Amino acid sequence: MASFSNVVLASMAFMQVVLAGSPKTCSNPTLSCHNTTAVADTCCFNAPGGQLLQTQFWDTSPSTGPSNSWTIHGLWPDHCDGTYDSNCDASRAYTNITAILQSYGKTDLLSYMNAYWVDIDGDNESFWEHEWGKHGTCISTLKPSCYTGYTAQEEVPDFFQKTVDLFKTLDSYTALANAGIVPSSSATYTAAAIQSALKASFGYAVTIQCASGALDEIWYSYDVLGSVQTGTFQPAAPVGQSSSCSSTGIKYLPKSGGSTVTSTSTGTKTSTTPTSTPTGSFSGSGYLNAYTGGSQDGCLISAGTWYTSGTCATYTAAASGSGFTLKSSKGSCGISSGTFTCASGVTATVFTASNGLLAYNGATTFYATAVPSGSTQATVYTSSKSVSVTFQWESI
Ligand SMILES: *[C@@H]1O[C@H](CO)[C@@H](O)[C@H](O)[C@H]1NC(C)=O
Ligand SMILES: *[C@@H]1O[C@H](CO)[C@@H](O)[C@H](O)[C@H]1NC(C)=O
Numbered sequence: 001m002a003s004f005s006n007v008v009l010a011s012m013a014f015m016q017v018v019l020a021g022s023p024k025t026c027s028n029p030t031l032s033c034h035n036t037t038a039v040a041d042t043c044c045f046n047a048p049g050g051q052l053l054q055t056q057f058w059d060t061s062p063s064t065g066p067s068n069s070w071t072i073h074g075l076w077p078d079h080c081d082g083t084y085d086s087n088c089d090a091s092r093a094y095t096n097i098t099a100i101l102q103s104y105g106k107t108d109l110l111s112y113m114n115a116y117w118v119d120i121d122g123d124n125e126s127f128w129e130h131e132w133g134k135h136g137t138c139i140s141t142l143k144p145s146c147y148t149g150y151t152a153q154e155e156v157p158d159f160f161q162k163t164v165d166l167f168k169t170l171d172s173y174t175a176l177a178n179a180g181i182v183p184s185s186s187a188t189y190t191a192a193a194i195q196s197a198l199k200a201s202f203g204y205a206v207t208i209q210c211a212s213g214a215l216d217e218i219w220y221s222y223d224v225l226g227s228v229q230t231g232t233f234q235p236a237a238p239v240g241q242s243s244s245c246s247s248t249g250i251k252y253l254p255k256s257g258g259s260t261v262t263s264t265s266t267g268t269k270t271s272t273t274p275t276s277t278p279t280g281s282f283s284g285s286g287y288l289n290a291y292t293g294g295s296q297d298g299c300l301i302s303a304g305t306w307y308t309s310g311t312c313a314t315y316t317a318a319a320s321g322s323g324f325t326l327k328s329s330k331g332s333c334g335i336s337s338g339t340f341t342c343a344s345g346v347t348a349t350v351f352t353a354s355n356g357l358l359a360y361n362g363a364t365t366f367y368a369t370a371v372p373s374g375s376t377q378a379t380v381y382t383s384s385k386s387v388s389v390t391f392q393w394e395s396i
């Protein structure tokens with residue numbers, strides 16, 4: 001046994017590859033953002049960053065990466081409400097990502113990253129350092145204390161490998177092309193069409209971002225059962241992030257078409273912060289999903305009541321004044337006697353969106369006397385009751 005491991009160690013040393021420790025074993029992990037009580041072991045439970053976002057870029061000015069593929073932005077541990085921590089551990093903000101990956105023998109990973117995880121200014125190493133330092137150091141399960149026999153920086157290859165592995169399952173270009181959404185210097189698309197194309201492949205709504213009216217980012221959300229290293233990533237609807245795209249007239253520009261590469265870039269896109277738009281993505285047809293304590297719990301049905309075990313009603317959102325109105329098969333929706341009601345004869349209320357959530361008079365929190373269960377429907381109130389609930393639009 002001893003001589004066998006000496007042989008292994010000797011051959012690894014010859015290859016100059018570091019023999020890594022291993023992530024702690026997780027038995028019966030809890031799905032991130034779905035706990036109902038505090039979970040102590042954040043090596044097996046991602047917290048507070050429990051919503052893991054695999055974010056992608058479509059860069060056209062200058063263009064980066066293959067012309068028929070999106071590229072990687074990063075893997076972000078957002079809190080269960082869309083807020084996030086950043087730059088969590090200065091002592092691990094490494095400035096030698098390439099060297100670390102090489103020391104762990106990750107040459108194939110590095111080549112892939114140099115093709116698909118690329119910086120707009122060509123400085124890939126700096127971009128990776130930024131993503132690791134800003135977001136990677138905030139992933140609880142990647143802490144050195146979460147490894148058995150930890151070897152220096154071994155969480156770094158784990159972070160980059162997992163991000164690339166997820167990205168490889170998320171072919172945004174093909175998902176959009178399958179719905180006829182292809183790069184064009186003249187065509188425009190609606191947010192609902194883009195959402196529906198991506199949902200058809202991912203299973204859940206995603207967050208889309210635009211710059212100067214053109215689609216340039218897609219954020220895919222996951223909840224994780226176990227650690228980032230060894231756990232299961234479960235696709236999920238985003239919670240709390242907002243889109244910067246308008247609902248119609250969205251461009252999806254071809255890469256390296258027409259415009260020339262500018263040599264000086266004023267701002268790096270790697271630190272993009274979402275800006276909220278007044279009406280968010282409430283347009284066209286969609287569901288009104290209910291969220292309590294950061295996780296989805298049912299949705300609204302056609303009368304405007306909250307239900308946790310049935311089919312969601314299709315709502316239609318239409319721009320109106322400084323916001324939008326909502327309608328279900330029962331009729332227009334409005335706040336009537338302090339409750340959210342949809343019926344014929346109801347005067348439509350103009351709602352707004354805030355951080356992607358439905359808002360009435362600027363407030364995104366609605367109330368119920370209890371979380372509905374079984375066949376019970378809960379009335380949704382605008383004034384304080386024992387349960388707080390928020391509603392997020394899911395385009396269909
Ligand atoms: C879930 O677990 C985290 C980490 O222990 C804790 O901070 C959070 O409050 C828990 N959420 C609930 C709803 O108990
Ligand atoms: C990377 O940087 C860290 C911190 O400066 C250092 O301890 C480590 O030896 C470096 N790793 C490699 C492979 O160069």
Ligand SMILES: *[C@@H]1O[C@H](CO)[C@@H](O)[C@H](O)[C@H]1NC(C)=O
Pocket residue numbers: 064065114115118119120121122123124
């Ligand atoms: C870094 O990214 C660019 C694309 O911006 C790519 O062309 C280049 O080959 C990459 N750098 C290295 C060192 O491979």
